[in-house]
Amino acid sequence: MKQSNDWNPDLYLKYRNERTQPSIDLISKIGISFQPKSILDIGCGPGNSSQALLQRWPGAVLTGIDNSINMIEKAKTSYPGNTWIVADASKYISDTKYDIVFSNATIQWIPNHKDLFKRLFNLTNIGGVLAIQVPRFNEMPLAKAIQKVANQENWQEATKGCSELFTFHDEKYYYDLMSLDYRSVDFWQTDYFHILDSQYSIIEWIRSTGMKPYLDCLKNEEKPLFEKEVLAEIKGDYAPQNDGKVLFPFKRLFMIGYK
Numbered sequence: 001m002k003q004s005n006d007w008n009p010d011l012y013l014k015y016r017n018e019r020t021q022p023s024i025d026l027i028s029k030i031g032i033s034f035q036p037k038s039i040l041d042i043g044c045g046p047g048n049s050s051q052a053l054l055q056r057w058p059g060a061v062l063t064g065i066d067n068s069i070n071m072i073e074k075a076k077t078s079y080p081g082n083t084w085i086v087a088d089a090s091k092y093i094s095d096t097k098y099d100i101v102f103s104n105a106t107i108q109w110i111p112n113h114k115d116l117f118k119r120l121f122n123l124t125n126i127g128g129v130l131a132i133q134v135p136r137f138n139e140m141p142l143a144k145a146i147q148k149v150a151n152q153e154n155w156q157e158a159t160k161g162c163s164e165l166f167t168f169h170d171e172k173y174y175y176d177l178m179s180l181d182y183r184s185v186d187f188w189q190t191d192y193f194h195i196l197d198s199q200y201s202i203i204e205w206i207r208s209t210g211m212k213p214y215l216d217c218l219k220n221e222e223k224p225l226f227e228k229e230v231l232a233e234i235k236g237d238y239a240p241q242n243d244g245k246v247l248f249p250f251k252r253l254f255m256i257g258y259k
Contacts (some may be wrong), residue, residue: 005216018205020195020250023104025190026133027056030256036060036099040123042089043106047075050082053102060099065092090116092123099128103253104134105209111167117177124259130182134252136189137210138168142202144232146211155218155226162213174255179241182257195249199238202248203227 001057036057041050044064054062066072067101075084089103090110101124110116137143149150150159171187196202207215211230215223238246 019105020048020052021192022133022254023052023076024188026102026131026254026256027052029186029188029254030129030131031185031258032099032129033187034099034127036097036128038096038125039100039102040064040065040094042092042096042101042103042120044075044084045071045108047079047082047084048106049061049102050075051079053100053106054082057100063096063098073180081193090119092119094123095215097125097128098123099125101128102131103130103132105132105133107132108137108166108168113167113169113173114177117174118241121181121257122259126259127257130178130255130257132255134168134253136168136253139251140205140249141237142230143232145230145237146206146214148233149226149229150214152229155214156221158217159214162217165213166210171253171255174253178255178257182259184258186254186256188254190252190254192250192252194250196246196248198244199231199235199240199246201236201246203231207247229247 016035037054037059037060038251041062041064044050044066045068046075047064050062050064054060057095061083063083063085065077065085066075066089067086069086072086089106090112093163099197101120107116109249120130139169145161149155150162171189171228175185207227214226218226238248240246
């Protein structure tokens with residue numbers, strides 16, 4: 001498997017509103033009675049979710065970390081008033097503890113969640129909050145289609161190991177992790193129905209995230225063919241509506257722990 005290329009913030013932000021909405025929903029459910037002084041946004045990407053945090057708590061000092069240089073540079077350019085750091089969340093150490101530790105659609109890229117949650121707990125102030133959203137991407141027909149295509153003889157050697165870059169667990173696993181350390185926890189799941197222009201829009205959406213590791217392993221001339229085969233696989237699962245639009249269901253798990 002080839003070394004992954006860096007993330008493309010402009011491609012990621014093509015569906016900015018849809019990607020930001022889960023952050024807004026998670027933020028709205030954080031039930032604290034004080035004004036947080038410090039916020040850590042793990043996997044901040046280009047800063048779109050970070051700004052949603054600051055819209056609710058404008059007086060907080062926000063630090064965003066991401067392992068993508070491109071994403072951090074985009075965040076610095078777009079929102080120069082915050083602190084942006086290139087860092088691996090699985091190894092991030094800080095002398096500062098935060099009133100809110102927040103992560104939107106990131107931890108599925110990080111292995112060993114037991115250790116990760118201990119690290120996040122240690123980064124959170126007493127009385128503070130850990131708030132996480134994780135996509136249930138592995139349960140979606142799209143994810144299964146990508147893996148089915150990747151397992152085909154003409155792709156399996158190049159894409160070997162790509163599926164291992166993701167870490168997914170169910171709500172029972174996360175509840176057991178969080179209930180040990182937090183005085184109270186809150187869990188819920190939301191099914192979003194994103195209205196897209198076409199079936200190909202699904203490929204555009206996932207090209208910058210869930211399909212990225214697979215595309216990174218392929219030669220430039222191979223990528224359109226891989227995408228074409230995935231598109232053929234998903235057409236039955238995401239049929240166009242009467243007006244030609246396509247409903248793209250996206251299930252996401254939310255969790256909040258109060259320390």
